[in-house]
Amino acid sequence: MTDAERAVLELSDVDRSYGKVSVLEGVSLTLRAGSVTALIGPNGSGKTTLIRTLAGLDDPTEGTVDYCGPESVRQIGYLPQQPAFRPGQSVSDTLAFYATLAGESESEALARLERVGLADAADRDVDALSGGMTRLVGIAQATIGSPPVVVLDEPASGLDPAMCVHIFDVVEQLAANGTAVFLSSHDLALVERTADRVVLLDAGDIIHDGTPDALCDERGTSSLLEAFEESIAAEAGTVQVQGEAT
Amino acid sequence: MTAETPPDSGTLLRTIVFREVDTAILQPSYAVFLTVLTAVVLGVAWSGGGIQAGYVPTVVDLLTPLELLIPLVAIALGYRAIRNDERRGELDVLQTYPVAAWHLVVGVYIGRAIGVVLAVVVPLALVMLPVAAYGSPPPLIYATHSGADSPWLYLRFLVLTVLFALVLLAIAVAVSTLVTTTRTAIAAGTLTLVILLFGLDIGIAYGFAGGYFGETSLIHSLALSPLSAYRGLVFETAIAVASGTGPQTASPMSSVVGLSLWGLGSLFVATRTLQR
Numbered sequence: 133m134t135d136a137e138r139a140v141l142e143l144s145d146v147d148r149s150y151g152k153v154s155v156l157e158g159v160s161l162t163l164r165a166g167s168v169t170a171l172i173g174p175n176g177s178g179k180t181t182l183i184r185t186l187a188g189l190d191d192p193t194e195g196t197v198d199y200c201g202p203e204s205v206r207q208i209g210y211l212p213q214q215p216a217f218r219p220g221q222s223v224s225d226t227l228a229f230y231a232t233l234a235g236e237s238e239s240e241a242l243a244r245l246e247r248v249g250l251a252d253a254a255d256r257d258v259d260a261l262s263g264g265m266t267r268l269v270g271i272a273q274a275t276i277g278s279p280p281v282v283v284l285d286e287p288a289s290g291l292d293p294a295m296c297v298h299i300f301d302v303v304e305q306l307a308a309n310g311t312a313v314f315l316s317s318h319d320l321a322l323v324e325r326t327a328d329r330v331v332l333l334d335a336g337d338i339i340h341d342g343t344p345d346a347l348c349d350e351r352g353t354s355s356l357l358e359a360f361e362e363s364i365a366a367e368a369g370t371v372q373v374q375g376e377a378t
Numbered sequence: 379m380t381a382e383t384p385p386d387s388g389t390l391l392r393t394i395v396f397r398e399v400d401t402a403i404l405q406p407s408y409a410v411f412l413t414v415l416t417a418v419v420l421g422v423a424w425s426g427g428g429i430q431a432g433y434v435p436t437v438v439d440l441l442t443p444l445e446l447l448i449p450l451v452a453i454a455l456g457y458r459a460i461r462n463d464e465r466r467g468e469l470d471v472l473q474t475y476p477v478a479a480w481h482l483v484v485g486v487y488i489g490r491a492i493g494v495v496l497a498v499v500v501p502l503a504l505v506m507l508p509v510a511a512y513g514s515p516p517p518l519i520y521a522t523h524s525g526a527d528s529p530w531l532y533l534r535f536l537v538l539t540v541l542f543a544l545v546l547l548a549i550a551v552a553v554s555t556l557v558t559t560t561r562t563a564i565a566a567g568t569l570t571l572v573i574l575l576f577g578l579d580i581g582i583a584y585g586f587a588g589g590y591f592g593e594t595s596l597i598h599s600l601a602l603s604p605l606s607a608y609r610g611l612v613f614e615t616a617i618a619v620a621s622g623t624g625p626q627t628a629s630p631m632s633s634v635v636g637l638s639l640w641g642l643g644s645l646f647v648a649t650r651t652l653q654r
Contacts, residue, residue: 189470205384210474212467220401232393233475235385273471 137164140201140280140312141186141208147194148181155181157336158195163281163312165201168303170323171316172356173333174364179316180213180285182333186314187283199281201312206234206277213285215270217258223269224254227276234277244272248302264295271302275311282306284315288322300326324356334364384476391485394477398489402455403496412497415451419444419501420508429508432527436509437535437616440502445605448543449574451497456550457567459486460648461557469652479652483645487551494543502536535616542608545637546574548644549604555651578603597629601636608637 141163148156155178163169163186173179184190185197187210199207217226224242231241245251248268253261261269267287274282284303288296300322307313307328317323323330324344332340332347340347340363344356351359385393402408419440423429426439460482463469472482506529549570557566582599585591591599600606610628618627 184470187470187474189473203382205382206475208474210471212470214467216466216468218397218401218463218466218468220405221397225400229393229397230471230475232385233390233472233477235383277475279474 137166138201139163140165140199141314142198142200143186143192143195144198145195146182146185146192146197148178148185148190149193155336156185156192159333159336159338160195161186161331161338161341163314165280165312166307166310167328168307168313168315168326169329169331170327171314171331171333172318172320172323172360173316177333177364178336179333183283183285183314183316201280204278204280206279207281209274209276209279209282211267211270211274211282211284211287213289215266215273217266217269219257219259221258222255223250223258223261226258226269227272230273230276236276241272241276244275245269247275247305248272249298264291264299267291267295267299268302271299275306279311281312281314284313286316286318288317288319296322320356320360330356332360332363339363387481390477390481391488394482394485395489395492398459398486399492402459402490403493408493411454412500415447415497416501416504418447420505423505424508429505430512433506433509433529433532434527434617436505437532437612440505440535441609441612441617444539445609446575448498448539449546449571449605452494452543452546453550453553453567453571455490455493455497456547457554457564457570459490459551460554460652480649482652483551483555483648487548487645487648490551491544491547494547495540498540498543499536502539506532531616531619535612538608538611538615541611541637542604545604545641545644548641548648549574552644552648552651555648574603574605579606582606597626598632600628601632604637604640607633607640611637 139162143159143161146156146159146161147154159182171179171182181190185192187208188197189210201207221229223245224238227241227245228238231238231244242251242254245254248271250265250268250272253265253269256265258266258269271284271287274284287303288299291299296319300319303313303315304326327344329342330340330344330347331338340350342350347359347363348354348356351362353359353362422443423436423440426436428436428439460469463472469482509532510529550567553566553570582591582603585599586596597610600610606628611630611633613627614630614633
């Protein structure tokens with residue numbers, strides 16, 4: 133196994149419940165450096181819960197989440213599903229704030245902004261950004277401190293196709309630089325194009341963990357979208373609410 | 379390029395304080411707030427007639443209005459301080475940085491405290507100008523002994539008011555960590571205001587009437603309420619010394635301890651809440 137493929141984060145038999153409602157059951161997962169792992173699944177399948185557990189924001193009810201990557205001031209970078217920042221500050225001030233918390237300089241923060249293609253918006257107020265720009269600032273924030281693991285919760289949600297492609301390009305660059313990227317997305321075409329691995333979550337269980345091609349082969353389909361439709365338990369157009377009778 | 383060691387606590391606190399000052403204090407809305415507050419305090423002081431009489435009469439005129447205004451100021455600046463970061467998801471993001479809960483609580487508190495201190499000091503300091511100009515008779519003795527009006531007594535009042543405001547800000551920050559929605563933040567802020575302004579004082583009055591507090595312990599039990607503790611401190615250290623001897627209205631030591639416990643206890647509660 134090369135350095136680029138070493139494990140950096142391991143989830144072992146993770147359960148996560150809210151009261152009597154079990155959202156994740158026995159989830160095991162290993163994230164490796166230099167790869168993009170995409171989490172797909174229907175609404176209500178537990179994706180955000182898994183992401184929050186993986187990012188260390190929620191403790192698992194059972195099981196363990198172990199960081200086993202290199203020493204780092206910041207082990208895991210995180211982009212929330214709806215990123216938002218303190219109003220009244222510019223983009224550069226906002227990123228400089230986070231950079232200082234991770235021991236980086238303002239110029240390093242601006243370099244991260246440049247890497248996501250948003251250098252021209254450095255002086256703009258964060259509350260004057262479009263949704264796509266806010267997400268790009270969020271991704272720049274998630275990479276501050278060069279965390280070996282970056283977790284992105286639906287980074288392309290609600291964006292136009294060109295912006296979605298740009299965000300997935302940024303994700304590819306991150307992985308190419310050795311970062312383990314874990315993201316959730318409903319844009320299965322871009323996932324198929326970008327992800328090294330696809331984790332399919334349904335009703336709190338991982339029902340597939342492998343390459344997009346392997347999932348298509350397993351289901352006998354020609355695209356990830358078809359494989360997804362073949363795989364999920366819920367009927368099309370319905371949301372399976374966990375903990376409720378179906 | 380990447381830092382190998384996390385920043386020390388001083389750097390983390392300074393960074394959080396600067397952000398609070400930048401986003402909550404150095405804003406046009408705060409300037410308007412400060413201007414309106416200053417106008418209200420000057421208006422109250424002028425209309426009360428204390429300005430023409432001297433510093434201590436001005437303290438007497440301002441005390442009751444400030445008992446209402448200061449909780450409003452502290453809660454306005456503090457009740458959404460942490461709640462809004464939580465709503466935006468920034469608390470989740472901050473958890474992925476080497477920032478402890480206490481860094482955040484203390485940093486936010488100090489940053490907002492700068493705004494609260496300015497909101498108290500600016501209006502009350504400006505009130506001193508007309509007192510110095512129009513006060514009659516002009517104060518000749520700059521000392522704090524009994525029977526003499528003095529700007530030093532007024533400054534004691536100002537310092538005690540700052541202390542009171544800082545304690546209430548700590549309570550507001552604690553409330554901000556306990557609430558889960560903006561609607562509950564507003565409701566909790568209002569409820570806190572009512573409890574601080576009326577509830578605790580009424581509780582002490584009932585306690586005294588019901589025999590839970592004896593006559594000798596009453597002056598100490600007043601320290602249970604931040605408002606009574608503040609009022610007692612002002613009476614004992616800024617008004618009574620000028621108006622001569624009389625029955626003791628409060629225990630300054632108990633009041634200081636009471637206010638300190640309210641302030642530090644609130645910051646502790648806020649930190650523990652964020653750690654959960």
